[in-house]
Amino acid sequence: MAVFFLTACGTNQPSELANSSGFNQTARNAELANEGLERCHQFVAGWLEQADPETGLIPRNLEESADIWNAKDAAADNYPFMVLTTALTDQPMFEGRMMEMLRTETELTSRWDALPDTYSFVKNDFAAEQIDTADIMFGASEYIKDGLLPLTEWLGASPWSERMISILDDMWKHAPVETPYGNLVSTNVEVNGEMLQTLSRIYWMTDDQKYLDWAIRLGDYYLLGDQHPTQNFESLRLRDHGCEVVSGLCELYATVHFAMPEKKQVYQELLHTMLDRILEVGRNEHGLFYNVVNPQTGEILNEGVADNFGYTLNGFYTVYQLDSVEAYREATLKALNSLNEHYRNFDWENGSSDGYADAIEGALNLYNREPVASVAQWLDSETQVMWAMQQESGIIEGWHGDGNFARTTIMYCFWKSQGVTAAPWRSDIQLGAVRQGDDLLLSLTTDQPWEGKLMFDSPRHQTVMNLPTDWPRINQFPEWFKAQEDQQYEVVNVNQNTKEIYTGVQLQNGIPCSAEPGEHRFLVRRAT
Numbered sequence: 001m002a003v004f005f006l007t008a009c010g011t012n013q014p015s016e017l018a019n020s021s022g023f024n025q026t027a028r029n030a031e032l033a034n035e036g037l038e039r040c041h042q043f044v045a046g047w048l049e050q051a052d053p054e055t056g057l058i059p060r061n062l063e064e065s066a067d068i069w070n071a072k073d074a075a076a077d078n079y080p081f082m083v084l085t086t087a088l089t090d091q092p093m094f095e096g097r098m099m100e101m102l103r104t105e106t107e108l109t110s111r112w113d114a115l116p117d118t119y120s121f122v123k124n125d126f127a128a129e130q131i132d133t134a135d136i137m138f139g140a141s142e143y144i145k146d147g148l149l150p151l152t153e154w155l156g157a158s159p160w161s162e163r164m165i166s167i168l169d170d171m172w173k174h175a176p177v178e179t180p181y182g183n184l185v186s187t188n189v190e191v192n193g194e195m196l197q198t199l200s201r202i203y204w205m206t207d208d209q210k211y212l213d214w215a216i217r218l219g220d221y222y223l224l225g226d227q228h229p230t231q232n233f234e235s236l237r238l239r240d241h242g243c244e245v246v247s248g249l250c251e252l253y254a255t256v257h258f259a260m261p262e263k264k265q266v267y268q269e270l271l272h273t274m275l276d277r278i279l280e281v282g283r284n285e286h287g288l289f290y291n292v293v294n295p296q297t298g299e300i301l302n303e304g305v306a307d308n309f310g311y312t313l314n315g316f317y318t319v320y321q322l323d324s325v326e327a328y329r330e331a332t333l334k335a336l337n338s339l340n341e342h343y344r345n346f347d348w349e350n351g352s353s354d355g356y357a358d359a360i361e362g363a364l365n366l367y368n369r370e371p372v373a374s375v376a377q378w379l380d381s382e383t384q385v386m387w388a389m390q391q392e393s394g395i396i397e398g399w400h401g402d403g404n405f406a407r408t409t410i411m412y413c414f415w416k417s418q419g420v421t422a423a424p425w426r427s428d429i430q431l432g433a434v435r436q437g438d439d440l441l442l443s444l445t446t447d448q449p450w451e452g453k454l455m456f457d458s459p460r461h462q463t464v465m466n467l468p469t470d471w472p473r474i475n476q477f478p479e480w481f482k483a484q485e486d487q488q489y490e491v492v493n494v495n496q497n498t499k500e501i502y503t504g505v506q507l508q509n510g511i512p513c514s515a516e517p518g519e520h521r522f523l524v525r526r527a528t
Contacts (some may be wrong), residue, residue, distance in 0.1 A: 003109075022068075026432045026434050026441050028441060029433060031416045031446070032413075032428075033416040034429065034431070035387070036387075037089055037413055039406075040085040040088075041427070043396065044394070046393040047082060052069070053119065055119075057069040057101060058082075058117070061118035065397075068120050068121065068127055071139030071140060071142060073142075076139075076147055077400040077404060078295055078400045078402060078403035080403065084407075085511070088421060109301075109390075114167050114170040115139075115151060115171065115174075116136070116139060116142045131216060133174075133176060134188070137191060140171050140197060141190075144164050145194035146475065148161070148164035149164065149198055149475065150477065152464070153476055154199075154460070154477050156464045165206075168198065168202065169443050171195075172185060173187045175505040179225070180225065181216075184216075184217060193242075193243070193246070195215070196244075196251060199211045200248075200254070201467070201473070202518065204255070205464070205466055206370075211274055212260075218248075219253075222245065224266070229274050229295065236282070236292065238308075239289070239292070239306035242401070242501050246274070246278065246312050247311055247318075250271070250315030250318045250319055251471065251473065252267075253267055253318070254319075264420040269455075273324070276452045278295070279327065279331055284303075286307065287334030287335040287337075288305050288343075289308045303342075308358050309362055309447055310359070310362015310363055311358070312362060313366055313472075317369060317370075321471060333384070336366060336370060339378040340378040340420070343382075345381075352397065353386050353397055353401065353404075357386060357401075357407065360382055363375055364478065365411075365472050368480070383408075383412050386405065414457075414478070415478070417432055417484070418457075418480040420442060420481065422454060426446075428450075429444070430443070430444070431444050431454075435478075435481060440481045440524040440525070441521070441522075442454075442521070442523070443519060443520070447517055449515065451514045453510030453512055455506035456482075457483065458482055458485070458504075459479060483507035487503070487504045487527075488501055489526055491504050492522060492523060495521055
């Protein structure tokens with residue numbers, strides 16, 4: 001049996017719930033979440049087998065560039081999701097080897113103040129004799145936005161968030177590009193798009209005006225100057241390595257909507273012009289984006305379908321939330337409704353798991369806002385396709401994109417458990433959930449006796465990031481069932497016909513649970 005250390009008290013509802021069809025789905029979700037976390041656990045083990053024996057750092061790739069660690073790949077794409085995996089599945093590893101890798105990386109690779117540079121295991125030194133400032137800026141930006149920022153959105157304040165802030169501050173301390181709007185860190189559109197996203201979020205997280213000031217420099221540069229993405233670009237990438245500027249400008253727009261309404265008015269028409277033109281010339285018949293277009297002429301420069309469609313639609317949906325432009329919501333729904341019919345087993349990025357990871361992430365993040373039933377079917381089917389690419393060693397394809405497999409798998413697992421996690425995790429623990437209105441149905445199955453805590457998610461956009469609203473963000477971990485601090489919740493043990501009242505804070509901190517082998521069912525709902 002499973003015991004929440006509850007005080008027994010009668011209720012008429014658990015016996016009715018025991019046979020609820022919703023619990024059949026919780027059990028299936030529990031199996032999927034268990035498989036996903038086990039795959040991520042194996043991914044970490046496989047890559048740690050390949051770590052440099054002297055430094056403990058993981059290489060960029062296992063074949064090409066196996067002798068180096070670098071910021072834009074090893075640190076940005078792979079390592080952070082090893083950290084997150086161990087935070088969920090192996091706390092001693094998280095506090096031990098993952099933390100040691102951070103300390104080593106900081107000590108060995110910081111070259112331009114806090115900014116990291118590529119490190120050679122063979123040389124036991126930096127790979128390049130001379131500093132390439134543009135390359136260092138690019139790597140630093142990637143490490144922050146792709147890795148440390150999503151890690152911070154889940155973990156909160158940590159040594160990883162401290163590393164992130166130190167790198168970000170030194171990037172802007174050294175910003176070398178002079179413009180009429182102030183110095184920027186780069187002219188690279190991907191870097192600047194990443195900075196727009198990063199600065200917009202970290203401004204709220206820290207309440208430090210300098211981050212908004214730096215973001216506004218970039219907003220002015222792209223919207224007020226001669227770098228408008230659809231009025232001035234002759235080539236606009238609507239896939240990664242370019243699409244970041246679209247959603248980045250939308251994140252800045254969301255920030256000034258709340259923090260500087262007068263600046264929002266300056267940007268509004270120019271931002272809408274950008275989004276409207278992308279809808280005119282950037283989409284195929286299913287509402288997904290081409291890889292590259294000329295926004296001025298409308299010419300399709302690369303008709304491949306961008307696996308990052310969700311990244312760009314995040315921006316559209318954000319502006320819909322702010323300005324109620326129905327066309328932007330309709331664009332999102334058109335794309336989502338096309339997936340299950342037209343994009344099953346699609347050849348994202350020439351069959352790479354990374355293409356599947358990005359496509360699934362984008363759809364999952366938007367499904368969190370617009371729960372289209374067919375999207376849930378597509379997410380399940382395409383996650384199975386992605387998972388099938390993992391090798392017996394735990395490694396997926398042997399390059400830095402393997403981390404994105406883990407990132408998206410964890411997002412998928414959070415959906416299947418509605419953000420509830422077990423601490424400590426074990427490979428035999430199956431934990432799944434479904435929502436029924438405002439209620440949460442929860443299933444816990446173990447093969448061996450287990451004692452620990454069930455941890456419930458919080459509205460992290462508020463509690464961690466301090467955002468004014470939960471706009472859709474690249475690489476965020478969507479929120480599902482959120483325990484609110486100012487609420488009380490009734491946790492019903494359906495098997496035992498008992499219940500207990502907990503505060504939202506108690507749910508977030510974890511409620512004690514002891515379970516014998518078997519399946520155990522619970523209902524969580526707001527106390528009345």
